[in-house]
Structure formats: structure tokens, C-alpha cells
Amino acid sequence: xPPPPAADPLRLALGERLFTDSRxxxxxxxxxxxxxxxxxxxxxGNRLDKALDGSTLPLNTTTVFNSALGFxxxxxxxxxxxxxxAESALENxxxxxxxxxTVLQRLNGDAKTRRRFGAAYGHPPDRATLLDAxxxxxxxxxxxxxxxxxxLGGDAAALSAEEKDGYQLFKSVGxxxxxxxxxxxxxxxxxxxxFHPLASPKPEILRVPSxxxxxxxxxxxxxxxxxxxxxxxxxxAEAQLDQTLSDQQIELxxxxxKTLTGTYRGAPVVAAPQ
Amino acid sequence: xxxxxxxxxxPVLLLLLTWISFRAIDTxxxxxxxxxxxxxxxxxxxxxxxxxxxSARAGMLRSYDPLVWEVxxxxxxxxxxxxxxxxxxxxxxxIARFAEAAARQEELTExxxxxxxxxxNSLAHFRLFSAxxxxxxxxxxxxxxxSVLSAAMLQLTLDTSPAAxxxxxxxxxxxxxQQFPSRAGTFVDALLAHGRLLHDLLPxxxxxxxxxxxxxxxxxxKALRTMVLSHQAVSxxxxxxxxxxLYMTSLLLLGLLVHLGMQLRARALMLRRRAACEHMIASxxxxxxxxxxxxxxxxxxxxxxxxxxxxxxDRAYVVITGGPVRKHGWCRDGVSFPAxxxxxxxxxxxxxxxxTDGVIQIRSMDQLPGGTDKDVLAAASLGxxxxxxxxxxxxxxxxxxxxxxxxxxxxxxxxxDCCAWRSTRSPMF
Numbered sequence: 001x002p003p004p005p006a007a008d009p010l011r012l013a014l015g016e017r018l019f020t021d022s023r024x025x026x027x028x029x030x031x032x033x034x035x036x037x038x039x040x041x042x043x044x045g046n047r048l049d050k051a052l053d054g055s056t057l058p059l060n061t062t063t064v065f066n067s068a069l070g071f072x073x074x075x076x077x078x079x080x081x082x083x084x085x086a087e088s089a090l091e092n093x094x095x096x097x098x099x100x101x102t103v104l105q106r107l108n109g110d111a112k113t114r115r116r117f118g119a120a121y122g123h124p125p126d127r128a129t130l131l132d133a134x135x136x137x138x139x140x141x142x143x144x145x146x147x148x149x150x151x152l153g154g155d156a157a158a159l160s161a162e163e164k165d166g167y168q169l170f171k172s173v174g175x176x177x178x179x180x181x182x183x184x185x186x187x188x189x190x191x192x193x194x195f196h197p198l199a200s201p202k203p204e205i206l207r208v209p210s211x212x213x214x215x216x217x218x219x220x221x222x223x224x225x226x227x228x229x230x231x232x233x234x235x236x237a238e239a240q241l242d243q244t245l246s247d248q249q250i251e252l253x254x255x256x257x258k259t260l261t262g263t264y265r266g267a268p269v270v271a272a273p274q
Numbered sequence: 275x276x277x278x279x280x281x282x283x284x285p286v287l288l289l290l291l292t293w294i295s296f297r298a299i300d301t302x303x304x305x306x307x308x309x310x311x312x313x314x315x316x317x318x319x320x321x322x323x324x325x326x327x328x329s330a331r332a333g334m335l336r337s338y339d340p341l342v343w344e345v346x347x348x349x350x351x352x353x354x355x356x357x358x359x360x361x362x363x364x365x366x367x368x369i370a371r372f373a374e375a376a377a378r379q380e381e382l383t384e385x386x387x388x389x390x391x392x393x394x395n396s397l398a399h400f401r402l403f404s405a406x407x408x409x410x411x412x413x414x415x416x417x418x419x420x421s422v423l424s425a426a427m428l429q430l431t432l433d434t435s436p437a438a439x440x441x442x443x444x445x446x447x448x449x450x451x452q453q454f455p456s457r458a459g460t461f462v463d464a465l466l467a468h469g470r471l472l473h474d475l476l477p478x479x480x481x482x483x484x485x486x487x488x489x490x491x492x493x494x495x496k497a498l499r500t501m502v503l504s505h506q507a508v509s510x511x512x513x514x515x516x517x518x519x520l521y522m523t524s525l526l527l528l529g530l531l532v533h534l535g536m537q538l539r540a541r542a543l544m545l546r547r548r549a550a551c552e553h554m555i556a557s558x559x560x561x562x563x564x565x566x567x568x569x570x571x572x573x574x575x576x577x578x579x580x581x582x583x584x585x586x587x588d589r590a591y592v593v594i595t596g597g598p599v600r601k602h603g604w605c606r607d608g609v610s611f612p613a614x615x616x617x618x619x620x621x622x623x624x625x626x627x628x629x630t631d632g633v634i635q636i637r638s639m640d641q642l643p644g645g646t647d648k649d650v651l652a653a654a655s656l657g658x659x660x661x662x663x664x665x666x667x668x669x670x671x672x673x674x675x676x677x678x679x680x681x682x683x684x685x686x687x688x689x690x691d692c693c694a695w696r697s698t699r700s701p702m703f
Contacts, residue, residue, distance in 0.1 A: 071342040172402075177395035181339035188338050188387040195467055205388075241395065242467045244460075 015137025026097035045274035047224030051094035060224035070186035077207030082135035143262030166256030183210035198239035300513030375491035
């Protein structure tokens with residue numbers, strides 16, 4: 001896994017503050033952190049999160065960890081950059097629900113925030129710097145140090161025999177056809193329900209999610225309909241590979257998937273409370 | 275020299291030179307170089323993309339990350355191209371066509387990735403299940419059917435023609451219609467499912483690959499490169515023309531500078547001559563003023579000699595009429611006074627048109643029309659002749675005349691306005 005890109009520490013610190021700043025939402029009740037808890041798995045444990053108006057959002061919240069490794073963002077892959085995704089989330093009436101201009105007015109009304117922007121960018125907050133600060137911080141949210149990475153790096157003892165068997169099975173069953181690359185996924189689109197229905201039929205084509213930290217990010221699938229990893233593996237094998245896996249095979253694959261859990265700021269990524 | 279036109283001309287000239295210099299620099303050169311570099315980068319990345327797509331199709335590339343990097347690199351190259359292209363309509367349209375072709379290429383690449391992931395997976399499963407069903411305990415008929423299906427599928431991986439696809443679907447249908455041991459059911463179902471997927475995917479991916487490799491971006495890239503090179507050539511030619519213009523302007527200015535320098539030098543020489551002349555006349559005047567009556571003639575002779583030497587004359591005379599005629603003469607060593615000279619001077623002065631200062635100057639005898647006057651002057655062996663006369667108020671009687679006889683035409687003879695020839699300043703008059 002590549003290290004996070006070099007960034008100005010002042011901008012990173014500013015981005016982290018903004019990430020937790022509830023002034024970014026229309027009613028001041030939520031921040032990015034509300035749905036993307038970086039103390040746990042970079043998402044939350046909910047099947048589907050709530051919109052500002054209390055209605056249920058249509059898609060499960062994806063983890064912000066390692067999002068910079070993906071070729072697109074969100075389940076539908078409808079954003080190419082973190083800046084574009086942040087801009088959309090801020091202005092989406094169901095997410096943060098306010099125009100960026102209004103958010104900027106609020107931020108500009110705070111002398112401390114203006115000073116922080118001034119120190120990081122040389123001028124008070126504007127649209128570009130607001131989005132850049134958030135995106136710069138999000139780009140830093142990578143989780144290296146997984147046991148699988150260590151094993152790939154030459155540490156033969158990093159994986160147990162069972163986990164290595166799980167990796168072999170992961171490849172032979174065909175999971176690796178889509179889940180490959182540095183993110184173990186996250187670099188192509190694929191339709192779901194190739195052989196059998198998988199989950200909610202819409203959207204038909206999804207960005208293949210990264211499997212990094214997958215053991216810590218239940219519930220699974222775009223509709224959050226798989227509460228456990230074993231169910232997700234079983235259903236994926238049936239729907240996408242036309243394979244009925246035995247419990248033992250599922251356990252082996254899960255054993256491997258657990259080796260993909262990395263660390264953030266030195267601590268292993270953990271699941272969010274459900 | 276009038277200063278107003280000069281003051282107006284200097285800023286205009288400065289602006290003109292600045293403009294010419296600016297146009298001569300070829301400021302677009304770097305922009306076109308960057309655009310060409312972006313096109314080169316695009317072409318190189320596109321080649322890498324095609325190589326990796328084919329590698330992925332052949333199962334030699336197991337990760338799609340390189341394809342993602344290459345697609346991103348194509349987009350970056352396209353952005354750089356946009357940033358460095360000119361804004362005229364033709365270029366904008368060409369880049370739009372190119373971008374459209376690149377977008378189509380990206381779309382095909384994404385399509386390929388999605389389909390190829392399924393294809394590679396189904397190929398692996400098809401191989402696995404056909405191998406299991408070909409084992410002896412699956413039954414001879416089933417093994418044969420699977421073997422024939424495998425052969426048809428192998429053919430389809432090499433040839434995705436409708437005939438090969440038809441053969442596969444017939445074998446798949448044949449296998450589905452067969453009776454087989456129940457223990458083989460799961461494998462047969464999986465083989466059929468992956469076989470049908472492969473039957474759909476193999477021709478589809480071939481189509482995607484053909485479209486990707488034949489994407490019009492190559493033609494558009496070539497057209498765009500030609501356009502950029504053409505613009506670059508025009509830009510260079512224009513800059514070259516302006517450099518030539520700048521060179522010619524420099525030569526013109528140099529010529530003007532030399533001319534002005536020569537004028538300045540001529541003026542300086544004239545001033546120096548005038549100063550020397552005035553100094554000489556002042557000395558003469560002082561001597562004549564301080565002279566005793568009996569010394570005057572000697573001083574006049576000396577003054578004549580100095581004047582004659584000064585202007586390079588052979589002979590010099592002062593003739594005073596209007597009373598008893600007085601004559602003073604000087605001639606250079608080795609030169610003699612001609613006969614009847616300067617007795618004829620008063621008559622000559624009367625015939626020639628003198629300036630208001632009383633100056634008559636015959637620069638060259640050759641310029642004189644033939645006649646008595648020329649004969650008289652020629653008889654005195656003159657190359658040129660200068661005379662300053664002072665007449666009475668009625669202008670009828672010459673009361674004094676200073677005449678200088680020069681042996682050859684004087685191209686640089688003192689001009690009549692030279693103070694030395696101003697009769698009003700001459701102490702002798």
C-alpha cells in the first residue's frame with residue numbers, strides 16, 4: 001500500500017477540524033464524522049443512515065478509510081475526486097444540506113477559523129480551500145500495516161497456514177477476479193447478481209468495493225443487507241460466482257479477509273458499534 | 275533641431291520596437307511544445323493501455339490498477355493539452371473531437387474491465403468443472419459431451435465468429451439435455467452457467483477490444499498533432515519575419531545614427547574652422563587696430579597671406595577703389611601673379627551676382643558657362659574663386675574687394691556664411 005501523499009500539516013490539521021465541524025451541516029447537528037467515524041472503521045455500524053429530514057438513505061455508508069485508493073467514490077462510483085464528493089455531500093439536501101456559500105459565511109464569521117485558513121492557505125476560507133482541506137485530510141486516511149501487507153512484504157510469519165489457505169481459496173473461487181489491486185478491489189465497475197440475485201437490484205452496476213478492513217465494516221453490500229461477513233461471502237459466491245461455499249470454505253476466506261485489517265495512527269481499525 | 279517631433283517620435287519608436295521584439299520572441303513556442311508533449315504523453319499512455327488491456331485479456335495481468343493509472347494519465351494529458359491549446363474555433367473543435375474519442379476509449383476500458391473480470395473468472399470455473407466432469411466416474415457420455423463442449427469453447431476463445439458461438443451454444447444445449455448422474459448435477463449446472471456466460475462474454479469482449487484498439491483517438495491525435503505543428507510552424511515563421519524586421523530596423527537605426535554622427539562631426543569641424551577663422555581674424559583686427567599708419571600695408575599683406583594659407587588659396591588680393599586704387603597681393607611660393615590681375619576684379623565683381631553680404635563664390639570653373647568671364651578667370655589659372663566686396667551705398671562703385679584665387683575646385687570650400695568671408699566682419703573693409 002502506498003503511503004499517503006505528502007501534504008501540508010497545517011492543511012491536514014485544518015481538514016481534520018473541518019471533518020468534525022458540525023457547522024458544515026445545515027442544522028448544525030452533524031459533521032462528516034457523524035457517518036464516517038475514524039475512531040472505528042471510517043463509517044458506522046448502521047445498515048442505512050438517516051438523511052437530515054429523518055428519512056432513510058438508499059445506500060449503505062462506505063468507509064472513508066482508503067477511499068483515496070479507489071478509482072471512483074461511492075457505491076455508484078459517481079465521483080472521481082474527493083473534492084467533488086465532498087462538494088456533493090455538503091450541498092446534498094439529504095446529507096449536509098447547505099450551500100457551500102452559506103457554510104463559508106459561517107466559517108468566515110469565526111475569527112479562529114479564518115486564522116487557521118489564513119495560516120494554511122494564506123487567505124480566508126473559500127470554496128476551493130474548504131474542499132481542498134477536507135480532501136487533503138481524507139487522502140491521509142489510509143490504513144497500512146495489515147498482516148497481508150506484511151506477508152506480501154516478505155514476512156512469511158505474518159499469515160497463518162489457515163489464512164494462506166484462505167487466500168488461495170479467495171483466488172481459486174474467483175473473488176480475486178474483481179477484488180485485486182492495491183485496494184483489493186475499488187478499481188472497476190461490476191454488475192451484481194450475475195448468476196443469482198445478490199441484494200437490492202438497484203443500482204445495477206456498482207463500484208467494486210475495496211476489501212481493506214472489510215472485517216470491520218459490517219453490515220455489507222450497497223443496501224447493508226448482509227449483517228455478517230460470513231453471510232456476505234456466502235451470498236457473493238452464489239450470486240457472482242455461482243458457487244455454493246461450505247462453511248469451512250467461508251471460514252477460510254474470512255480468515256484471509258481478516259488479514260486485510262490495517263492500522264490508523266498506529267491502532268488497528270475496529271468495527272463500529274451496530 | 276526641433277525637440278517636439280523628437281519627443282513624440284521616441285515613445286512611438288520605443289513602442290514599435292517593443293512590439294516588434296515581442297512578436298519576434300515566438301512566445302507561443304513553449305505552449306505548442308507543451309501541447310505536443312501532452313500529445314506524445316497521450317500516445318505513449320494509450321499504447322501502454324492497449325498493451326495492458328491485451329495482457330489482461332490473456333490473463334497475464336491480474337490487477338486493473340495499471341489500467342486505472344493509464345486512464346487517469348490519459349485524462350491528465352488531455353487536460354494539459356486543453357490548457358496549452360489555442361482558443362480558436364478549429365482547435366477547440368479538434369480537441370473536443372479528441373476528448374470525445376478519449377472518453378469513448380475510457381468507457382470501453384471500463385466495459386472491458388467489468389467483462390474481463392467475469393470472463394477470467396468463468397474461464398477458470400469452466401476449466402475446473404469440465405476437468406471434474408471429464409473424470410471417469412462421471413460417465414462416458416457426459417465426459418464426451420463435456421469434452422466436445424470444451425473443444426468448442428476453446429475454439430470460441432480463439433475465434434468469436436457467430437459460427438463458433440453457435441457451436442458452443444449447441445454443445446451447451448446438448449449437455450443440458452443429457453441425462454447424467456445426480457452427483458454430477460451441481461458441476462454440470464455450474465459448467466452450463468459459466469459456459470453460457472462465456473458464450474456471451476467472449477464475442478462481446480472481442481468486440482470491446484476491437485473497438486478499443488480501433489478507437490478514433492489515434493486519428494484524432496494525428497489530426498491534432500498536425501494542427502499543432504502547423505500552428506507552431508506559422509508561429510515560428512511569424513517570429514522569424516519579425517526578427518528580420520527587427521534586424522532591418524536595427525540597421526536603419528544604425529544608419530541613422532551614423533548619419534547623425536557624421537552631421538555632428540561636420541558641425542564640430544565647421545565650428546572648429548569658424549573658431550580658428552575668427553581667432554585669425556581677431557588677431558588680424560588687433561594688429562590692424564594697433565598698427566601705425568605706415569605699418570598698415572604690411573599688416574594687410576600679412577593678413578592676406580594668412581587668409582590665403584588658411585583657405586588654401588594660391589593668391590589673395592585686396593583691391594580698394596573709389597579713390598586712388600590701392601592693391602595688395604599675396605601668392606603662394608612658386609606661384610606668380612598673372613597679368614592684369616586683379617585689375618579686372620572690379621569689373622568681374624560688377625558682373626557676378628554677389629550675395630547680400632557681397633560674397634561671390636565660384637566653386638568650380640567647370641560650372642561656369644563659357645564666355646569672357648570664364649576666359650578671364652581661366653586665364654588666371656583658377657580652379658575656383660572667391661571674392662568679398664564692399665560697395666558704396668548706391669552699389670555702383672566698388673570701394674574694396676578681397677579676392678582669393680584657388681587653384682582647383684574646392685569641394686569643401688568654406689561656405690559663404692563662414693565668418694571669414696563676411697565682409698561686414700572683415701577689418702579690412
